[in-house]
Amino acid sequence: MIQWVELIIFALLFALVTVLGFVASRWRRGATLDHLDEWGLGGRKFGSWVTWFLVGGDLYTAYTFVAVPALLFGAGAIGFYALPYTIVLYPLVFLPVLRLWSVSRVHGYVTPADFVHGRYGSPVLALLVAVTGIVATMPYIALQLAGLEAVLRTMGLNGTGLAGHLPLFIAFVILALYTYQSGLRAPALIAFVKDILIYLVILVAVFYLPAKLGGWSAIFDASAHKLAQPSPTTGAPAGSILLTGNNQLQYITLALGSALALFLYPHSVTGALASRGRDVLKRNMVALPAYSLLLGLLALLGYVAIAAGVRPITNNATGRPDTNTIIPVLFETQFGPWFAGIAFAAIGIGALVPAAIMSIAAANLWTRNIYKTYLRPDATPAEETKQAKLASLVVKLGAVLFVVAVDPQFSIDLQLIGGVIILQTLPAVAIALYTRWLHRWALVVGWLAGMSYGLYLLYQIPNLAAKRPHFGGSALTLDRLSVFGWHLFPGSTVQIYVGFVALVVNLLVAVLASVVLRAAAVSNGTDATTRSDYHADEGSERFKPGREGAVIH
Amino acid sequence: MSSPPSSSGLRFSGWNLLLLVPFLMLVTPWFNSIEPRLFGLPFFYWSQFAFVPVGVICVALVYWRTRDTPTVPAEGRPGGVDELDEGTAR
Numbered sequence: 001m002i003q004w005v006e007l008i009i010f011a012l013l014f015a016l017v018t019v020l021g022f023v024a025s026r027w028r029r030g031a032t033l034d035h036l037d038e039w040g041l042g043g044r045k046f047g048s049w050v051t052w053f054l055v056g057g058d059l060y061t062a063y064t065f066v067a068v069p070a071l072l073f074g075a076g077a078i079g080f081y082a083l084p085y086t087i088v089l090y091p092l093v094f095l096p097v098l099r100l101w102s103v104s105r106v107h108g109y110v111t112p113a114d115f116v117h118g119r120y121g122s123p124v125l126a127l128l129v130a131v132t133g134i135v136a137t138m139p140y141i142a143l144q145l146a147g148l149e150a151v152l153r154t155m156g157l158n159g160t161g162l163a164g165h166l167p168l169f170i171a172f173v174i175l176a177l178y179t180y181q182s183g184l185r186a187p188a189l190i191a192f193v194k195d196i197l198i199y200l201v202i203l204v205a206v207f208y209l210p211a212k213l214g215g216w217s218a219i220f221d222a223s224a225h226k227l228a229q230p231s232p233t234t235g236a237p238a239g240s241i242l243l244t245g246n247n248q249l250q251y252i253t254l255a256l257g258s259a260l261a262l263f264l265y266p267h268s269v270t271g272a273l274a275s276r277g278r279d280v281l282k283r284n285m286v287a288l289p290a291y292s293l294l295l296g297l298l299a300l301l302g303y304v305a306i307a308a309g310v311r312p313i314t315n316n317a318t319g320r321p322d323t324n325t326i327i328p329v330l331f332e333t334q335f336g337p338w339f340a341g342i343a344f345a346a347i348g349i350g351a352l353v354p355a356a357i358m359s360i361a362a363a364n365l366w367t368r369n370i371y372k373t374y375l376r377p378d379a380t381p382a383e384e385t386k387q388a389k390l391a392s393l394v395v396k397l398g399a400v401l402f403v404v405a406v407d408p409q410f411s412i413d414l415q416l417i418g419g420v421i422i423l424q425t426l427p428a429v430a431i432a433l434y435t436r437w438l439h440r441w442a443l444v445v446g447w448l449a450g451m452s453y454g455l456y457l458l459y460q461i462p463n464l465a466a467k468r469p470h471f472g473g474s475a476l477t478l479d480r481l482s483v484f485g486w487h488l489f490p491g492s493t494v495q496i497y498v499g500f501v502a503l504v505v506n507l508l509v510a511v512l513a514s515v516v517l518r519a520a521a522v523s524n525g526t527d528a529t530t531r532s533d534y535h536a537d538e539g540s541e542r543f544k545p546g547r548e549g550a551v552i553h
Numbered sequence: 554m555s556s557p558p559s560s561s562g563l564r565f566s567g568w569n570l571l572l573l574v575p576f577l578m579l580v581t582p583w584f585n586s587i588e589p590r591l592f593g594l595p596f597f598y599w600s601q602f603a604f605v606p607v608g609v610i611c612v613a614l615v616y617w618r619t620r621d622t623p624t625v626p627a628e629g630r631p632g633g634v635d636e637l638d639e640g641t642a643r
Contacts, residue, residue, distance in 0.1 A: 077597065080598065080601070084601060084604070087575055087578060087601075087604050087608045088576055088608070091576070091608060091611060091612055092572075094572060094612055095572070210593075215593050216593030216594050217590065217593030218593070220594070220595055241595060241597070242595070243581055243597070248581045248582065248585070251581055252580075252581055255579060256579060279620075282616045283616070286609055286616055289608055289609050292605055292608075293602070293605050296598075296602055296605070
């Protein structure tokens with residue numbers, strides 16, 4: 001049954017952001033939009049407020065807002081890793097992201113792969129980083145669609161077959177058009193609406209709902225009781241509201257590994273490079289944890305949903321219950337239709353902002369590190385921009401087809417793999433910001449080792465609840481950890497995050513190979529950057545004379 | 554394109570070590586318990602929320618104390634322009 005009041009409010013707010021998306025092309029406009037710095041990075045001149053909304057809207061996606069509570073709903077305390085992850089994130093990236101901003105500003109780098117290319121003079125290494133980025137981003141975009149679709153289905157647009165996907169398709173055509181037109185300015189402007197709506201909804205939800213359901217004590221007690229019930233498929237308890245001896249290491253490595261991975265994702269880099277200066281980024285590293293607080297509070301809504309007796313909606317396209325619908329269902333059953341409409345719009349618009357930025361980031365990678373490097377080395381800035389705009393359309397179309405053609409569960413699995421594989425670019429991107437000690441070919445070998453070992457481990461993980469033998473999650477029991485058949489921890493049931501293990505292997509191989517290659521005096525390429533590039537800042541009195549010419553305005 | 558080595562290398566400040574403090578929250582055994590509760594939230598949950606301001610304060614301190622041009626000159630020194638580099642403002 002279609003919920004008309006909710007649907008009308010949703011449609012009105014959606015129309016508002018659509019207008020904003022098109023108007024954005026005129027907002028703080030540069031001399032021309034026919035330059036990748038303008039279309040793909042918003043002119044590199046966003047101030048503190050715009051950056052805060054943009055990066056906040058970029059990192060804390062609709063999928064996060066839907067999936068993290070769903071994880072607590074289904075598995076308990078382990079899902080709360082999202083809070084430590086987003087708290088240690090900022091101290092962790094505070095210094096490296098400033099270096100990346102400065103060197104990119106001086107040399108006009110648009111993507112992390114651009115930087116790797118300049119740092120090592122190696123188009124091959126840059127290609128590996130670019131392809132990894134695109135492959136890791138695609139399922140992430142598809143998940144944003146899954147989040148949007150969860151909302152649409154809750155509002156009653158739960159059709160079967162292809163017609164069931166029509167509302168999603170319309171939403172994404174609109175998104176694709178204004179992203180094509182306005183570039184990064186569109187999500188930057190829409191992020192204001194998205195974040196204000198999200199803050200409003202979450203603050204109301206975390207104060208109103210516990211009061212209605214008997215307070216946090218009662219909510220946690222109900223959750224502890226429910227999670228302790230044996231699951232019908234596996235016979236074991238679904239989870240607990242505290243960590244167990246087996247998943248503490250998983251919690252720690254998942255939080256740390258996710259924090260290490262986040263600023264390697266191309267869309268995070270795009271958001272950071274679009275800011276005006278180092279001070280803007282520094283202030284944002286101080287202010288962005290406001291979103292972490294929000295995410296933590298939102299995560300607890302997973303328990304609120306347990307206490308409220310929420311049951312996930314069955315997705316008529318796949319015929320299975322979709323736990324990602326628990327937050328929409330919670331809002332619909334606990335709030336009046338007016339406020340539920342606003343809440344759904346917040347989640348729906350919350351999907352559009354990161355989807356737009358991710359498609360721009362993937363398009364930038366394609367254009368700079370594949371099209372310009374390999375296909376048309378003499379492409380003009382206008383041709384580059386044209387290419388990136390077209391690529392952003394292709395990326396979004398691909399993501400829609402993904403959601404329509406494949407089981408959403410597959411997107412979730414792929415996103416999980418995405419986190420593991422993007423981590424494998426850490427030595428080439430993050431460590432290279434500090435030192436060129438790791439040899440460029442050692443980085444290639446390390447990438448191969450980390451990537452193949454990570455995928456091998458993921459393949460080995462079964463999902464007992466869904467009765468699937470492979471790719472069942474990212475929690476590896478140490479028992480299964482083997483090196484060429486030799487088991488390091490036989491019989492252990494302690495779990496660890498696969499991405500973390502794969503990164504350690506990657507680093508070990510890269511270090512060993514570097515020692516060998518350095519001893520053999522193999523060329524390590526030419527470094528286009530100088531040491532002072534990593535501290536250059538716009539408007540600073542210490543701005544090096546003669547740098548202005550290199551900076552693209 | 555080359556610049557004087559004094560301003561080009563790795564700029565390290567002791568204040569940067571503060572960035573390590575929030576990582577203490579990754580030691581889960583310290584707070585993996587129900588009691589004491591706060592507003593009904595188990596210790597596991599509210600103690601991690603308490604780390605949000607800890608993280609903010611640590612990053613903010615590093616930001617303020619390592620600015621290129623500190624608003625407050627280091628104590629006991631006249632504060633010449635060359636001394637106001639990140640590396641010396643401790």
